[in-house]
Amino acid sequence: MIQSEEIVRVAAKGDGVTASGRHVALAAPGDVVLPDGTLQPGPHRVPPPCRHFGPCGGCQLQHLDETVLAAFVRDRVLHAARSQDLESGVLGETHLSPPRSRRRATLHAQPAGGKIVLGFREAGSHRIVDLAECDVLRPELFALVAPLRRMLGAQKGRWAVDVELTLADQGVDCGLKGYAMEGLQATEAALGFAHEHRLARLTVDLGYGPEPVWEPEPVTVTLGGTPVALPPGAFLQATGDGEATLVGAAREWLAGSGPVADLFAGLGTFAFALDGPVATYEAARNAHLACRAAAARYAGRVSAHHRDLFRNPLQPGEIDAFDAVLLDPPRAGAREQVARIAASGVGRVVYVSCNPSSWAKDARTLADAGFRLAELRPVGQFRWSTHVELASLFVRD
Ligand SMILES: C[S@@+](CC[C@H](N)C(=O)[O-])C[C@H]1O[C@@H](n2cnc3c(N)ncnc32)[C@H](O)[C@@H]1O
Helix, strand or coil, X not given: CCCCEEEEEECCCCCEEECCCCEECCCCCCCEECCCCCEECCCCECCCCCCCCCCECCCCCXXXXXXXXXXXXXXXXXXXXXXXXXXXXXXXXXXXXXXXXXXXXXXXXXEECCEEEEECEECCCCCECCCCCCCCECHHHHCCHHHHHHHHCCCCCCCCEXXXXXXXXXEEEEEEECCCXXXXXXXXXXXXXXXXXXXXXXXXXXXXXXXXXXXXXXXXXXXXXXXXXXXCCCCCCCEHHHHHHHHHHHHHHCCCCCCEEEECCCCCCCHHHCCCCXXXXXXCHHHHHHHHHHHHHHCCCEEEEECCCCCCCXXXXXXXXXXXXXXXXXXXXXXXXXXXXXXXXCCEEEEEECCHHHHHHHHHHHHHCCCEEEEEEEEECCCCCCCCEEEEEEECC
């Protein structure tokens, strides 16, 4: 006879899992799966705040309460560490970004069924969820959804546009990929939209890179108190509070340190927030140039270097010129670079990661070279999604 089974944890992709290993979609720990397959809600299940939850690919975990959401982020990070036999000296508090805090998002738009649909894609599908509300996006970004729908409706025929929205110092930076802007009507609609909604910038990308068509004043993001030019499409941490948490950890762990190498530095999110001398290394040319210009103007203690750290990692002899290394690589991790850090004499490494699995493999390399994982802080910037980040400190004597 089939027994009732309790959901005991949430799997990496968001399903609830019973002690026997059975996966149940949209189940929360404490829910009970009855013999007929129905779910009896437990104490950690909450009503999803958004009407689109389920089909919308933007969120997977809106049915979980705050306690279980934070535990999901923490356990993903701990599980990754333990998969490589690593235990952290200190496990810091888990940071969860609040609702409506996401300052960057890519939405998709196209005509369907006689109207324009605009929103995130459905999970595992090309279908677009036509957003009537969103509990993830900053209100400044969501406020543009309905006007964008009207503006994009000026295009004729079949089309599909990606809409990149970023909240910059001057307001919203909006990038349209695939928007033809052909003819007077489409051009007037785009410029009228930018003007009416006081966009910081509007760029159009027809396959040759983003071209600004509206930018009343240069667009910046302020990083560690320093205004840095924001190139279209450049990387920015997903939420302001998430950035503050990661930067706070780095500042604490690198306080009083001598020169720091900031690898995969982007626009200088960490470099401009630290107090001592920092050398940044970054492969994206636009981001590197923006960082270099801001450093020259405002922060003489920051020197910026353009370098592909996958093909040309910093070598042990170069790393030895620094007291500490901070790295924040893309999802793939930084295998080649971490091998050089392991072979160097540096004693302190701050590793910020957007992928606990690749981080854990790199962390193993550091541990094998005598580093101890001194502290670990789980970070959930992508609230209600299964995307998990972390900050970590490695030390060797
Ligand atoms: C997760 S982002 C972090 C950026 C920055 N630390 C921040 O917090 O804003 C990763 C950065 O690595 C850069 N990157 C990707 N591949 C690289 C490579 N092979 N060499 C150097 N930088 C690279 C990306 O352009 C991006 O700026």
